[in-house]
Amino acid sequence: MSRDHDLPDTPGRRTVLKGAALAAGALAVTPGLAQAAPARATDPRPHPEKRPEKHPGTPPYVNPLVLRRADPHITRHTDGRYYFTATVPEYDRIVLRRSRTLNGLSTAAESVIWRAHATGPMGAHIWAPELHRIGGKWYIYFASAPVEDVWAIRIWVLENAHSDPFKGTWVERGQIKTAWETFSLDATTFQHRGTRYLVWAQHEPGMDNNTALWISEMANPWTLTGPQVRLSTPEYDWECVGYKVNEGPYVLKRNGRVFLTYSASATDWHYCVGLLTADARADLLDARSWTKSPVPVFTSDDSTGQYGPGHNCFTVAEDGRTDVLVYHARQYKEITGDPLHDPNRHTRIQKLGWKPDGTPDFGVPVADTAKEGA
Template sequence: MSREHDLPQPPSRRLLLKSAAAAGALTAASAVPGVAHAQPRRAAPYENPLVRQRADPHIHRHTDGHYYFTATAPEYDRIILRRSRTLGGLSTAAESVIWRAHPTGDMGAHIWAPELHRIGGKWYIYFASAPAEDIWKIRIWVLENAHPDPFKGTWVEKGQVKTAWETFSLDATTFTHRGTRYLCWAQHEPGLDNNTGLFLSEMANPWTLTGPQIRLSTPEFDWECVGFKVNEGPYALKRNGRIFLTYSASATDYHYCVGMLTVDADANLMDPASWSKSPTPVFTSNDTTKQYGPGHNCFTVAEDGRSDVLVYHARQYKEIVGDPLNDPNRHTRVQKLNWNADGTPNFGIPVADVVKEGT
């Protein structure tokens, strides 16, 4: 969630037209004669938007059979949780405020992009925030809750995740691979002409980094540098002998899009040369379905426990008046993630909104 402003240059029309054509092909291929009522559900099995005015969404499917949802509230002043036994149920699930910004000092402003993780029998929330008196001094912070139910117990402030530099940093995510826990995040690297790149480090515990911190990616392609030079919002998905690390790029208006890094599961994750970067975005705005600025995604699984689900936010209109950060209408959305024959993810396009009867 970088601080972006409206910019006049649109993303590549070639990419948008290519995505729209692919959407038409997929819709035609999925048609099943004689099953008129089943067709809409096959094309869009979830009702979108899933949760309105909740950006940077994170959904964790826990072993208790529940989906746990958190996201950025447009007031940037609190951390919320929802819970449901189904993904669709998150739309109407009761929302609880489990932590609020401090009135003064650290963690007092810009409460952004919380992620909920279960680590070592405890709950952890990673989020970005700034001091109330210095609202762009944004850093990564961690909360811990030892209660089995994250809606209960006490959320303890474990402090700031200390990185190599005291610079603008945000959007931390964590994952394990072959017994090692990693943190990936976005940060401004001193001396580089960009806003944020992506970094990776091993962890000594859920709030402490250890060993070297490597740069995985920096904005270099045109589609990563529209308005602001941004790589942010990383999230890992392990499938088919590889780790796919998605991230978001460019301004948070309709230029916002998703890129992807890939590494072989047998490679050394802490060697930057092990990672390859897709030269084109994997998920972009779409004029046909009228979804703009899709990004800051994560992944979960469907109720069947097998089908992968893409979770992201997007707006329903292209033009924004003023600073996009002051526009509250980034809505949480979900859709099935498909797979190509070579084992790589096929994101498709952001699906159109579901129009309910009577609306």
């Protein structure tokens, strides 16, 4: 996920997870950890470094783009519009916005398309929704917990058969069943070479961490099939500040490779983005196919005054070619009280750069811009 769900010095979700050893479920699991390795050789195939810096007529990005919206997800649909959803500070509903332009999301009307249940499952901690179009239907993946057990967080799916996600009926397809009934969240889905995958964060029984990253094939948009493979677990110091966390995965396919970003550590100013990389021709269900960066690729920056950047996704600019990085961050380093109750993680966007070897160049989180002239 990547919301401020940290509860220091309380029996909160991460603290309770430490050392947990819950019974395994019926699904087969193939443990496999991607080890740090040297960077791959330069990819001889074309890469986007020749893309224009800015498409004519595209204004500079407004930042923060959307206030008090964490774990942002922006997708550009075939209708040419951008669709936005994110975690709200109250953790009690799922919202949507849309706009013809990225900057337009800042002031676009926001609709509540689903609310948490008053009792039972899907009643608390509504976190990190993602909107995906699959097989002619809309799906929203999100995390939630029962009202009666707010840290028993699992992954859930909504479905809407209407062509317009603001219309029609959102049907609750239920929980995505993983190998264990343990803390799980931050599901994202992508298709590659004819196969649909789910990647998510989950606590593995018996492991001394909070969450690792997992991948599995999907039988349909709400059902996993085949082995569930561990891709990454917190191992470097920068992944273990406050909590041992890998979460908030997202995929970008470019230059003959599959890039998988994720977020690590506690959700204060230590929160940062890591990167896994696989060759596009490799078996994505083989953990050995993935190379893990030994250093974070996107971190807090004092010079721009942005802290705790994370839970990112990617979209494209209005020109249809320029890659755009979407993430949340705070405008201050020190947090008063429990980070869970600090609402000021704002959605931000900036151009994603590319290095000569065809790997992404995240740069630093950009400074705030004025709203005027957007």
